[in-house]
Amino acid sequence: MSTAPHATSPSPGRLPSRRPAAPPPPPRRASHRPVLVQLAADEGCWVGVYAADGTLKWQAYVPVGTARSWVFAHRVSMKIGNPRGIVLTLNGHRMNSLGSQVVTLHLQPGQTVTG
Numbered sequence: 001m002s003t004a005p006h007a008t009s010p011s012p013g014r015l016p017s018r019r020p021a022a023p024p025p026p027p028r029r030a031s032h033r034p035v036l037v038q039l040a041a042d043e044g045c046w047v048g049v050y051a052a053d054g055t056l057k058w059q060a061y062v063p064v065g066t067a068r069s070w071v072f073a074h075r076v077s078m079k080i081g082n083p084r085g086i087v088l089t090l091n092g093h094r095m096n097s098l099g100s101q102v103v104t105l106h107l108q109p110g111q112t113v114t115g
Helices: none
Strands: 035-041 045-051 056-062 067-072 076-081 086-090 103-107
Touching: 035 045
Parallel strands: none
Antiparallel strands: 035 067, 035 086, 045 056, 045 076, 076 103
């Protein structure tokens, strides 16, 4: 009499039961709120706004005593000349001093500001 274990195989025509794979979750839509930029010029400054591909979208000299605001729904860069002469607010939060040299800020909805 043999004491070796038997190897079992499934019966012909019968596969091990498997549950169907769960369908993948639907793609999530970006729910990033736009970036609201408010600039108040205590001194004159130059501002340029660039698309993500570097294309210039808007530029102007902003004279002393002038306020401007923008709403960006897509990634942009802002280049600011004489940044010490402005008060810059992003989504209601006042930015700290940007220094005295030309500065470039990278703005993306739903993200923090880099520069």
